[in-house]
Amino acid sequence: xSKRTLKEELDLIKxxxxxxxxxxxxxxxxxxxxxxxxxxxxxxxxxxxxxxxDIYIDKEDDSFGLELEPHTTFLYGxxxxxxxxxxxxxxxxxxxxTCKAHKASLFENEKYDVLKFDVEGPELSETNKELKEFPxxxxxxxxxxxxxxxxxxxxxxxxxxxxxxGEKYWLTPKYAVYSxxxxxxxxxxxRID
Numbered sequence: 476x477s478k479r480t481l482k483e484e485l486d487l488i489k490x491x492x493x494x495x496x497x498x499x500x501x502x503x504x505x506x507x508x509x510x511x512x513x514x515x516x517x518x519x520x521x522x523x524x525x526x527x528x529d530i531y532i533d534k535e536d537d538s539f540g541l542e543l544e545p546h547t548t549f550l551y552g553x554x555x556x557x558x559x560x561x562x563x564x565x566x567x568x569x570x571x572x573t574c575k576a577h578k579a580s581l582f583e584n585e586k587y588d589v590l591k592f593d594v595e596g597p598e599l600s601e602t603n604k605e606l607k608e609f610p611x612x613x614x615x616x617x618x619x620x621x622x623x624x625x626x627x628x629x630x631x632x633x634x635x636x637x638x639x640x641g642e643k644y645w646l647t648p649k650y651a652v653y654s655x656x657x658x659x660x661x662x663x664x665x666r667i668d
Contacts, residue, residue: 507553508654509562509606511571511599511665513622513646515545521624524638529631531587539587541625545646547574547594548620549602552611559661562653565605569598570666571648576622579639581632588632592639594620594646622646 522541533539553562574596582589603618627635651663 550606552613554610
């Protein structure tokens, strides 16, 4: 098992305190999630394009706002009982190369717009397929890797998607994270080419 950063330790403590205190407004993690994190220095410039008044904030859930840890999800929906070792074994079968972030677009709902890029890269779909061999639940049968730029107030995202239309960025993978149902987040080193 790899060492956690100070931020990961604080997140773990916060998560455990929420569970112990039975905080009503604490977001509950229903399933496990495996993500690939990237070096993406241009994300700061993209964030600078966004008017602060357009950013969607939820005072009771700090997972909204601008995405500060650029990543793409391999699979959300893993059931309790899928171990870090299980996930490491799958990821260890792959070598992750530079990925392309492009085709800015939105996921829209009544509360907010999710501004995102599609992500293309070798091994992403294969990893998703192999992780689906473990028990999981998903409402989305097709895998479409993407990278969230930020959560914006409903109706404000289109202007930014239009501004970023045609932009392409090259993302260097750093490591993976397995975020488990109990709130722990295990960093997993991956092979990078």
